Amino acid sequence: MGTKVAMAAFALVFAKHSAGEVASPGGYLRGMVEKAGPGKLHLERSFYGRLSGQAA
Numbered sequence: 001m002g003t004k005v006a007m008a009a010f011a012l013v014f015a016k017h018s019a020g021e022v023a024s025p026g027g028y029l030r031g032m033v034e035k036a037g038p039g040k041l042h043l044e045r046s047f048y049g050r051l052s053g054q055a056a
Helices: 003-018 025-036 043-055
Strands: none
Touching: 003 025, 003 043
């Protein structure tokens, strides 16, 4: 996970925790880091999902 992806992940965790969607931000971020290693982290899906949810 590079710097830009890490910052995007952190921003997503912060937004979800602030909205009450994530109870354990550290655990959520740890899960993202674990997925990033084998290439299974797809943050674009999370960001698009958040954007489409806010538009409704």
